[in-house]
Amino acid sequence: MKFRKVLKYLLFPALMVGLGFLYSFSSTRNLQIKIAEPIVEFEEGDNNFLTYSMVNKLLIQNKETVQNQAKSVINLYGLENRVSKNPYVENATIFLTIDGRLKTIIKQRIPVxxxxxxxxxxxxxxxxxxxxxxxxxxxxxxxxxxxxxxxxxxxxxxxxxxxxxxxxxxxxxxxxxxxxxxxxxxxxxxxxxxxxxxxxxxxxxxxxxxxxxxxxxxxxxxxxxxxxxxxxxxxxxxxxx
CATH class of the missing domain: 3.40.50.11690 (Cell division protein FtsQ/DivIB)
Structure with missing residues (x-):
């Protein structure tokens, strides 16, 4: 009975260490995933100042397209700031998906x-x-x-x-x-x-x-x-x- 109690106390810390290792390994592996082709979405509107190709050309980091770069080196704030400076963009939101896609949602300016x-x-x-x-x-x-x-x-x-x-x-x-x-x-x-x-x-x-x-x-x-x-x-x- 005493042995079981000791074993119980030993197993719990070991389990936590194991889970921590798996989480760390999974996180490291996830950060090394390379960005697939970026996803670009435009909010509703009938103006078409920007095209998907034009937005993709704005998604540049280290003088290269973000595609095939590791998730760990992606600067989301920098990319979002770059896209937002385009005169046709009212608002831009950029984030990474779990499966390694870079998603950009753009609201274009509406001329009045x-x-x-x-x-x-x-x-x-x-x-x-x-x-x-x-x-x-x-x-x-x-x-x-x-x-x-x-x-x-x-x-x-x-x-x-x-x-x-x-x-x-x-x-x-x-x-x-x-x-x-x-x-x-x-x-x-x-x-x-x-x-x-x-x-x-x-x-x-x-x-x-x-x-x-x-x-x-x-x-x-x-x-x-x-x-x-x-x-x-x-x-x-x-x-x-």
């Missing part, structure tokens, strides 16, 4: 407008972040001119947000032009006329006036008689034929 300058043009996303044009994808967004710097972009973001948040306005307004006196004029899809929005004040009230005006003039088909619809005056819509 295209800023047109004399020197060229670029997209902006909803935060106003600059997104370069791409040969892979052309976004159908509002064209904005007269906005020359970051401050002007930030100034117009609330207006863009209001337009995008309204299904009708989103489809109707195709262009915005800022004048030298900081007033805004819209180009629209439904006709050749312009909409003088004025300054960025009472924006919601102005859009309510515009939609009420549209409701009437679309119904009686008089909208085609006008060249300019002016919303800048308080509580009225002034039209020029």
């Amino acid at each position: 407008a295209r800023i047109v300058l004399k020197s060229g043009s670029y997209y902006i996303d909803k935060q106003g972040v600059k997104v370069p044009l791409s040969n892979n994808y052309s976004a159908r967004v509002m064209l904005i001119s007269g906005v020359e710097n970051v401050e002007a972009v930030n100034e117009i973001l609330p207006l863009i947000s209001l337009i995008l948040g309204d299904e009708f306005l989103h489809k109707e307004i195709v262009g915005i032009e800022k004048s030298e006196v900081h007033e805004y004029k819209f180009s629209v899809r439904s006709g050749d006329y312009k909409i003088n929005f004025g300054k960025l004040s009472e924006m919601e009230t102005k859009f309510k006036k515009l939609k009420a005006f549209y409701s009437k003039t679309f119904k009686d088909k008089t909208i085609k008689n006008y060249n300019l619809i002016n919303l800048k005056y308080h509580n009225q819509v002034v039209c020029i034929k």
Whole structure:
């Protein structure tokens, strides 16, 4: 009986040592597994600035692709930081799977407008972040001119947000032009006329006036008689034929 008790106390530490050895051996072996072909996933969205091939070219470590490198030498933070610096990437998550695959999940930036300058043009996303044009994808967004710097972009973001948040306005307004006196004029899809929005004040009230005006003039088909619809005056819509 005493021998069994002693044996019991001896077996438990031996078992723990054995398990520790197996775990250490397994962990070491796991770290030596070489990375198979990386997995790249894009979050939902209809923009295709980046391709799988373009992302794979960003997954470079020690001047070589991560494929066939050992898991133990993979710097996940460094890779994630590298991918996140791409101007088309809003967010990137990179991790290793148990079976030795490097998985990258990317959320691409979604363009909401295209800023047109004399020197060229670029997209902006909803935060106003600059997104370069791409040969892979052309976004159908509002064209904005007269906005020359970051401050002007930030100034117009609330207006863009209001337009995008309204299904009708989103489809109707195709262009915005800022004048030298900081007033805004819209180009629209439904006709050749312009909409003088004025300054960025009472924006919601102005859009309510515009939609009420549209409701009437679309119904009686008089909208085609006008060249300019002016919303800048308080509580009225002034039209020029």
